[in-house]
Amino acid sequence: MKILFALFVILFLTFAGYHFSFRKVKVGFFSKGLWLTGNEYLLVGLALGSWGLNLLDADTIKALTPLSALVLGWAGMVCGFQFEISKLKRMRLPYLWAALVSGLVCMAITAACCYIFLPLFPGLETLASPGAILALAAAAACTAPTGLALVAEKALAAKREAITLLRHIAALDGALPLLIYALAFTAMPLAAGSQAEPGISALLAGGAALGLIIVLFAVFLAVRPPQSELLLVVMGMIVLTSGTASLTGFSPLAANFLLGFLLVNTSSAKERIYQMLFSVEKPAYLLLLIFLGALWSLLPLWLFAGALVFLLARLSGKVTGLFAATKLLPLPEKTGASLGLGLLGQGGLGLAIMLEFALKHPHSTGPLALGVILGATIFADLFGPGFLRRIFYREPRP
Amino acid sequence: MSLLNTSRKHPVIYALALAILFVLATSVGSLAPSGSWQRAGSINFALGLCLLGAFAVSRLLAQIRIPWITGYILAGIALGPHGLAFLDRSMVADLKLIDDLAIGLIGLMAGAYLKTNELVGKGRIITLTTFFQTSLVFFSTTGFIILSAGLFSFTKLLPSSHVLALAVFAGGLAATCSPMSAIAIISECRAKGPFTTTTLGVVVVLDILVIVLFGAITVLAKSILWPQSAVDWLSVGLLLGEVMASIGLGFFLGQMVILFAGRGVKNMALFLLAGVFAVSKTAWWLEQASSLHLGAPFHIEPLLLCLGAGFWVQNRSEFGELFMANIKQFALPVFLLFFTMAGASLDLSVAAIAWPLALCIFAVRAAGIFGANKLAWRIVGGPALHSKNAWMAYITQAGVTIGLSQVIVRQVPEIGILVAPLIMCVVAANELIGPLAHKVALERTGEANSEG
Numbered sequence: 001m002k003i004l005f006a007l008f009v010i011l012f013l014t015f016a017g018y019h020f021s022f023r024k025v026k027v028g029f030f031s032k033g034l035w036l037t038g039n040e041y042l043l044v045g046l047a048l049g050s051w052g053l054n055l056l057d058a059d060t061i062k063a064l065t066p067l068s069a070l071v072l073g074w075a076g077m078v079c080g081f082q083f084e085i086s087k088l089k090r091m092r093l094p095y096l097w098a099a100l101v102s103g104l105v106c107m108a109i110t111a112a113c114c115y116i117f118l119p120l121f122p123g124l125e126t127l128a129s130p131g132a133i134l135a136l137a138a139a140a141a142c143t144a145p146t147g148l149a150l151v152a153e154k155a156l157a158a159k160r161e162a163i164t165l166l167r168h169i170a171a172l173d174g175a176l177p178l179l180i181y182a183l184a185f186t187a188m189p190l191a192a193g194s195q196a197e198p199g200i201s202a203l204l205a206g207g208a209a210l211g212l213i214i215v216l217f218a219v220f221l222a223v224r225p226p227q228s229e230l231l232l233v234v235m236g237m238i239v240l241t242s243g244t245a246s247l248t249g250f251s252p253l254a255a256n257f258l259l260g261f262l263l264v265n266t267s268s269a270k271e272r273i274y275q276m277l278f279s280v281e282k283p284a285y286l287l288l289l290i291f292l293g294a295l296w297s298l299l300p301l302w303l304f305a306g307a308l309v310f311l312l313a314r315l316s317g318k319v320t321g322l323f324a325a326t327k328l329l330p331l332p333e334k335t336g337a338s339l340g341l342g343l344l345g346q347g348g349l350g351l352a353i354m355l356e357f358a359l360k361h362p363h364s365t366g367p368l369a370l371g372v373i374l375g376a377t378i379f380a381d382l383f384g385p386g387f388l389r390r391i392f393y394r395e396p397r398p
Numbered sequence: 399m400s401l402l403n404t405s406r407k408h409p410v411i412y413a414l415a416l417a418i419l420f421v422l423a424t425s426v427g428s429l430a431p432s433g434s435w436q437r438a439g440s441i442n443f444a445l446g447l448c449l450l451g452a453f454a455v456s457r458l459l460a461q462i463r464i465p466w467i468t469g470y471i472l473a474g475i476a477l478g479p480h481g482l483a484f485l486d487r488s489m490v491a492d493l494k495l496i497d498d499l500a501i502g503l504i505g506l507m508a509g510a511y512l513k514t515n516e517l518v519g520k521g522r523i524i525t526l527t528t529f530f531q532t533s534l535v536f537f538s539t540t541g542f543i544i545l546s547a548g549l550f551s552f553t554k555l556l557p558s559s560h561v562l563a564l565a566v567f568a569g570g571l572a573a574t575c576s577p578m579s580a581i582a583i584i585s586e587c588r589a590k591g592p593f594t595t596t597t598l599g600v601v602v603v604l605d606i607l608v609i610v611l612f613g614a615i616t617v618l619a620k621s622i623l624w625p626q627s628a629v630d631w632l633s634v635g636l637l638l639g640e641v642m643a644s645i646g647l648g649f650f651l652g653q654m655v656i657l658f659a660g661r662g663v664k665n666m667a668l669f670l671l672a673g674v675f676a677v678s679k680t681a682w683w684l685e686q687a688s689s690l691h692l693g694a695p696f697h698i699e700p701l702l703l704c705l706g707a708g709f710w711v712q713n714r715s716e717f718g719e720l721f722m723a724n725i726k727q728f729a730l731p732v733f734l735l736f737f738t739m740a741g742a743s744l745d746l747s748v749a750a751i752a753w754p755l756a757l758c759i760f761a762v763r764a765a766g767i768f769g770a771n772k773l774a775w776r777i778v779g780g781p782a783l784h785s786k787n788a789w790m791a792y793i794t795q796a797g798v799t800i801g802l803s804q805v806i807v808r809q810v811p812e813i814g815i816l817v818a819p820l821i822m823c824v825v826a827a828n829e830l831i832g833p834l835a836h837k838v839a840l841e842r843t844g845e846a847n848s849e850g
Contacts, residue, residue, distance in 0.1 A: 062434060062438065065438040065441050065442060066441065066442060066445050066493075069438070069442040205426075209422065209425070209426050212418055212421060212422055213422070215418060216415060216418045216419065216422070216450070219411055219414050219415045219418065220411075220415055220450070220454075222408070222411055223408040223411050223412075228726075228727070228729070228730045229453070229730065231727075231730070231731070232449060232453060232730050232731050232734065233450070233453070235449060235731060236446050236449030236450040236453065237446070237450070238446075239442045239443075239445045239446040239449070240422075240442070240443060240445075240446025240447065240449075240450060241446070242439070242442045242446075243426075243439045243440065243441070243442030243443025243444070243445070243446050244422065244426050244439075244443055244446075245439070246435060246436055246438060246439020246440075246442065246443075247426050247429045247431065247436055247439045247440060247443055248426060248429070252439075252442075359435065359438070360435045362434065
């Protein structure tokens with residue numbers, strides 16, 4: 001019954017939060033970075049979790065598995081839907097490459113920094129494991145478009161090219177890191193006694209199952225189901241994909257990403273599916289934040305130092321990545337290295353990667369890695385708008 | 399074009415989908431999970447299998463005019479521990495959370511279907527049908543079990559007091575109907591009209607009446623088993639109070655929904671979902687608190703509460719249509735999972751011993767319902783089509799019946815261990831035949847597919 005109550009509280013807060021955060025409140029620019037990204041729901045999750053009311057303890061979260069799978073699957077599928085080849089073709093090619101280069105460079109720099117510095121802090125030694133490093137690095141590469149959307153209104157006219165570039169990067173930079181993380185995920189050891197095998201076997205099994213699922217989706221969509229049946233089919237496919245991926249040792253998030261990618265490029269029902277996914281975007285995002293908050297560990301206190309290291313590493317990665325892109329690629333406007341500061345907002349895909357990692361490793365590196373990234377997310381959302389203001393609102397030097 | 403017509407065009411596609419699901423289930427689903435991550439994955443896999451498998455089975459069976467909910471139940475039986483065992487008992491238990499959600503939403507929908515302006519003029523037929531059906535089904539079933547006890551191995555060796563108590567309980571449970579199934583069929587057939595309203599009215603009133611009478615039946619059975627013990631009238635009064643409180647709280651919840659809707663806030667569906675969970679939580683909390691502080695559990699019935707809320711919103715505000723539209727957003731996945739889980743939960747092993755008597759009770763009950771409806775319609779008068787087909791709408795039994803049989807197991811375990819498997823078999827038969835009969839009745843009266 002505690003599970004029921006927890007689910008009630010989550011749903012109520014999601015609902016209330018959706019209206020409160022996204023509809024009703026008018027706040028200043030600086031606090032918008034904290035407020036409108038839904039960060040308060042990380043804290044609500046923390047209050048509901050074992051650090052607060054303990055409504056969302058480990059057992060309850062386990063019992064709410066279908067809900068977390070739905071949220072993760074939704075995040076993956078929405079991300080996959082952004083990669084519609086026909087639309088990508090209309091994009092300027094340098095922008096696409098800039099997003100890929102920026103994401104990869106940021107991932108590499110963050111991975112290196114985390115590997116070198118995080119084990120220096122007492123209690124964070126286990127974060128040097130390849131799985132945790134890759135998860136953190138992949139999450140670091142993902143950028144939130146929220147801050148850019150907020151700043152764009154006033155600065156659009158003056159810095160149109162720069163904003164367009166940043167928007168494209170924010171939309172696409174998480175894809176390659178997600179796939180790299182997913183490949184690494186298949187290599188992570190499974191629990192003793194598991195019949196699924198890690199590595200190439202997991203990849204093959206997951207790939208074959210995903211192939212069957214895609215055929216299955218195509219079969220169901222072939223009857224052109226009405227909206228109510230389409231909802232059921234999409235829900236069913238998301239949880240089936242997540243379950244199949246978990247059982248075969250593949251990443252559920254990446255599996256749903258691939259499903260979304262294939263659907264958007266092959267299905268005639270893509271618009272209807274996208275509208276459905278989009279209609280629950282905000283409540284689903286807040287649910288994701290609540291789950292993350294509930295799993296957030298505040299100890300050891302060195303986690304906060306780790307969070308700052310991660311933030312600095314990520315910032316360096318973003319700045320260097322964009323700098324490298326501007327040097328290597330024929331971008332329409334030669335932008336300074338400081339433009340990378342505008343990519344500090346932590347993207348939802350990155351948070352979804354960390355939720356998946358924390359759910360897979362609930363007793364070891366998961367909570368620690370989550371503690372690092374959530375601390376960094378709060379810091380990033382505090383400082384991010386300031387950086388954006390610095391880039392877009394400051395008068396150019398004569 | 400209706401949903402039913404759409405699905406009729408694609409039997410091959412649904413068969414192909416089932417074949418792919420079967421391949422997935424036998425390959426991926428057969429991987430034994432180890433560790434919490436894979437166990438969580440197996441639950442998700444099972445849930446996905448249920449959603450898509452039951453959907454495909456129901457649409458495939460719709461080709462031969464079998465209602466969707468019968469399809470869901472059959473899919474549940476096939477997927478469950480007594481079928482292909484893709485769902486084991488622990489998974490079924492893990493997915494039980496869905497039941498609480500489903501019962502609340504079905505209650506809201508049932509209440510919203512009852513429009514007072516449409517019920518005007520139907521009070522007499524509803525009252526008479528309820529009265530005759532309760533009494534005829536109760537007495538015919540009870541009488542049959544008492545008279546035929548020596549013929550069945552299930553009852554042959556029981557002492558006469560046990561046979562009497564068993565007969566009284568089985569008779570009482572035979573009088574129940576299933577509002578959930580009725581709503582699911584009405585929703586599936588998009589039925590609307592006087593016949594639909596009347597049958598739904600009867601099912602709802604019957605449900606309330608049987609819950610109230612159940613207290614009296616328990617007292618009667620206990621006095622048969624233990625003639626020396628004092629009659630526990632307090633329990634009867636408490637039960638009556640519980641029903642009144644459930645409906646009253648439902649009206650209060652309905653008023654909250656009206657206030658919410660009046661503020662023009664969107665996403666009512668999410669609010670209703672949270673409300674349904676709040677109802678379940680309140681019921682649980684009240685039961686625990688009353689047990690602890692008053693020494694007796696005070697149980698709020700979530701189905702009745704939500705039914706009251708739906709009724710209140712529909713009849714006391716202008717938001718009835720908006721309310722209904724929001725609930726219907728969830729209707730398909732909720733009905734599908736509820737009835738698939740119900741199918742998977744059916745313990746078919748007990749059928750091996752109880753089925754001969756259960757099948758006879760099924761037939762006697764159906765005859766009782768037929769007679770009761772003939773009598774009621776003859777007295778009131780009305781369209782011949784209605785009087786001829788009404789009985790078919792009341793065959794289905796489901797959650798309420800099983801729930802009450804579990805109460806008997808707790809309160810009178812000596813008889814409960816006999817009643818529960820017997821009733822499970824009767825419910826299984828009624829669950830499979832009832833939706834089909836109800837659908838046929840709606841089609842014959844011309845009210846299927848008449849809702850917008």
